[in-house]
Structures are given as structure tokens and as C-alpha cells.
Amino acid sequence: MSNEYPPAPRPSEATDQRTWAMVAHLGGILAYVWVGWAAPLVIWLVHRERGGVAADQARVALNFQLTVLVGLVACQIVRMLPLVGFVGWIAFVGICLISLVLSILAALAVQRGGSYRYPFSLELVR
Template sequence: MDQFETDAATPPPPPPPAGTPSKDERQWAMFAHLSALLGGLLTSAFGGWGFFLGPLVIWLMKKDEMPFVADQAKEALNFNITVSAIFLLLVIFTVLTIGIGALLTVPVALVVGITALVLVIMAAIKANEGVAYRYPLTIRLVK
């Protein structure tokens, strides 16, 4: 049997049902969520503003061709804008209180950071399973 011939006993896999994201879409959606972590790590020396850069790039690249990816990238983008805004408010509060507010803001920042990490990982797993994930307590600025 030639290497390009298929065995007649094993039919090709069926196409995914209508409405189910393809493997490629699920993978891109997972990358949209995980790219926030990478962006945050790469820009942490500059204040961590890159949390929303990865989801933004993926959303702009795939919004017209992959609806599931567009939805999940927007969700990741909105969540990471919300988290970045929370961190910015914590920094402003610390500065306005001349550093004394750090007694409050540092523990809050740790809780927000760990919660965000857990939620991003959960979202990436759900997106890879083909399930549209919705982050809790997210301001949805990008519609």
C-alpha cells in the first residue's frame, strides 16, 4: 500500500458538528487567554501594561474569520483591561497616601493577581475544550 493511500476499513474522521469550534479555533482561543500572561511577563518592567496586548492582537487578527476566537479574545481583552485598571487604582491610592496605603494595596494586589492567574488558566482550559468562558466581575468595554 502506498503511503498516501488510506485503508478502506478506517474512514476519515467526521467533520465537527455545526456550531462547534474547530481544533484550530479552540487553540487560537486558548492562546488569546494565555497571551495575557505572556504580555504581562514581558512588560512587567514597564508597569505590566502588556496584559491586554496579546488578546488585542489576536482579536484584531482573527475577528473576521473565526467567531469563537473573536468572542474569547474580546472576553480576555475586557478582563485584562479590568485587571489593569484595578492595579492602576491601587498604585494611585498608594501614591496619594504617601505609601501608607501600601499596607492595604499590597495584599489586595496579591489577591487580585492570584485570582486573575487562576481565572486566566481556567479560561484557557475551557476555550481549548470549545466552551465559551465568561470572566466574573469584568467590565465589558470592547463589544
């Protein structure tokens, strides 16, 4: 009797694509530290020539995270103003929470086999 196990089955291409798309959306969790755009950018650059779900969802996530980044920069500018700096701080926390929640919802939707479009996003990457 042999103690060797058969090789693990290779996940299908569709499962691979969904996993990369999910990781692209989960990159939005890092918006609080200003790098929520990094994961979707890398995944989009790797998968854009191949096409598929990963490239499309990474582009959607990248557009949303760039929109979040613009909002965070605006909040940082407002935070530096005297008398209204607290408004910038509150908006900063709000944008980070919105990014967190929408990124998780998007990742769950993609992992289930669907696609996700954020409720608001600048179309910066096409």
C-alpha cells in the first residue's frame, strides 16, 4: 500500500478569475492607509490583456478606489483648514467606512459568480 496521495485538482479558470476579481475588490479595505488602489491596479495590469471577469472587475474596483482617493485628498485639504477641520476628519472617516463596506459587498457578489458596479465612481480607467 502506498502513502502517496493523488494530486489536488486544479481549480477551473472561472474560479481563478473570480478569486482575482474578489481580491481586487478587497483591496479597498486598505483605503484608510491610502493604498486601496494598489491591489486593483496590479490585478488589472496583469489581467487586462487576457480579458475576463478579473480584468473587468479589477477595472471597476480601480475606478472606485481612485474616486475614493480623490475624496480622501479633498478631506485632507479640508482637515488643514482652521475652524472646519473637524468636517474634513468626519468626512475622511465616512469615506473610509463607505469604501470598506462597498468593497466587502463587491467581493461577496463577485465570489458568488456575479458582477458588481459601485453606486458612484469616476470612470478614470477604461
